[in-house]
Amino acid sequence: MRVMPSATPEAAGAPARPDAAAAAAALRLSFCGLDFASPIVLLSGCVGFGEEYTRVEGFSNRDAGAVVLKGTTGKPRLGNPPHRIYETPAGMLNAIGLQNPGVEHVVGTVLPQLDFSETRFIANVCGSTIEEYVEVTRRFDQSPIDAMEINISCPNVREGGVAFGNYPEMSAQVVAACRRATRKPLITKLSPNQTDIRENARRCIEAGTDALAVINTVMGMAIDVSTRRPVIGNVQGGLSGPAIKPIALLKVHQVYEVAGPHKVPIIGQGGIVSATDAIEFLIAGASAVGVGTALFYDPLVCRRINDGIAEYLRAQGLKNVTQLVGTLRTGRDIEDCACSG
Numbered sequence: 001m002r003v004m005p006s007a008t009p010e011a012a013g014a015p016a017r018p019d020a021a022a023a024a025a026a027l028r029l030s031f032c033g034l035d036f037a038s039p040i041v042l043l044s045g046c047v048g049f050g051e052e053y054t055r056v057e058g059f060s061n062r063d064a065g066a067v068v069l070k071g072t073t074g075k076p077r078l079g080n081p082p083h084r085i086y087e088t089p090a091g092m093l094n095a096i097g098l099q100n101p102g103v104e105h106v107v108g109t110v111l112p113q114l115d116f117s118e119t120r121f122i123a124n125v126c127g128s129t130i131e132e133y134v135e136v137t138r139r140f141d142q143s144p145i146d147a148m149e150i151n152i153s154c155p156n157v158r159e160g161g162v163a164f165g166n167y168p169e170m171s172a173q174v175v176a177a178c179r180r181a182t183r184k185p186l187i188t189k190l191s192p193n194q195t196d197i198r199e200n201a202r203r204c205i206e207a208g209t210d211a212l213a214v215i216n217t218v219m220g221m222a223i224d225v226s227t228r229r230p231v232i233g234n235v236q237g238g239l240s241g242p243a244i245k246p247i248a249l250l251k252v253h254q255v256y257e258v259a260g261p262h263k264v265p266i267i268g269q270g271g272i273v274s275a276t277d278a279i280e281f282l283i284a285g286a287s288a289v290g291v292g293t294a295l296f297y298d299p300l301v302c303r304r305i306n307d308g309i310a311e312y313l314r315a316q317g318l319k320n321v322t323q324l325v326g327t328l329r330t331g332r333d334i335e336d337c338a339c340s341g
């Protein structure tokens with residue numbers, strides 16, 4: 001995938017590297033009471049079950065504050081028919097369809113193989129019914145997992161997923177039911193494919209979510225003109241990567257308006273490939289930043305992003321990354337800026 005070059009701190013002829021210990025301290029944060037060594041969160045579906053990239057030379061889970069495992073359902077799922085992924089300009093479409101071995105296998109076989117001293121591991125909870133979300137949440141509650149992310153925004157399954165995430169009332173019902181099933185930190189992952197993400201965020205906060213993940217993929221499609229068929233077996237897929245960054249940034253800004261006053265932290269995500277991208281999300285109101293698609297073409301991208309954020313903080317005279325969160329200077333109410341043409 002080709003990514004447009006941008007004026008990144010890491011490319012700006014960076015002055016002397018900041019002292020390593022000070023840089024590490026500047027990147028550390030507490031997220032829902034969990035100790036994150038970095039604001040970077042490796043995103044669900046892009047790192048398997050937390051072990052996949054550890055086979056890549058130079059990669060370390062320690063470079064991320066947390067790693068979110070692949071979406072997990074009550075029973076195993078085979079996922080969608082091929083093609084499941086397709087590269088697009090500055091992004092990719094995917095319609096994996098939540099292929100996973102089921103929660104029993106993940107808890108019984110996958111989690112025991114993870115090294116919990118490396119990073120925080122977060123489960124991605126999925127379901128077709130509220131009962132299934134609760135079943136999966138309960139099972140992870142009895143496991144060493146550090147936190148759970150409720151995926152009410154997957155666009156690639158017919159039942160559940162985004163069907164819950166598109167309606168604030170249904171989102172709130174899922175969150176409230178999962179809340180009753182665990183005392184571990186709950187993060188709710190919101191969809192950009194809905195009318196009013198602010199109202200949805202508000203309802204999820206009232207229902208007891210501890211944090212929000214903003215955004216999941218944006219629905220899209222591609223057509224093979226020689227066959228006049230959709231390229232993706234599922235017809236539609238979720239668009240990720242740099243193509244969706246401006247959308248994601250605005251959604252984070254909007255959700256921060258609702259979540260900020262309640263001190264509910266956001267994992268901002270969608271198209272982050274550089275330190276500058278990550279810094280934009282932090283300024284918009286994200287307390288942590290997700291990296292997903294970027295890993296497919298640069299598995300070592302986290303180190304570069306961490307270094308760039310640390311250098312930016314040093315240059316700005318900020319001691320810790322939390323001092324940057326929500327520091328956007330708009331001077332305008334977002335309602336005043338509705339027109340683009």
Ligand SMILES: Cc1cc2nc3c(=O)[nH]c(=O)nc-3n(C[C@H](O)[C@H](O)[C@H](O)COP(=O)(O)O)c2cc1C
Nearest residue numbers: 043044045071094151216240241270271291292293
């Ligand atoms: C191949 C692929 C699989 C994904 N699977 C999941 C998933 O199982 N659960 C989920 O919540 N999000 C899933 N996502 C969405 C990502 O976690 C992330 O929210 C999205 O891709 C935006 O970030 P990015 O542009 O950095 O990739 C998936 C994304 C991709 C590209």
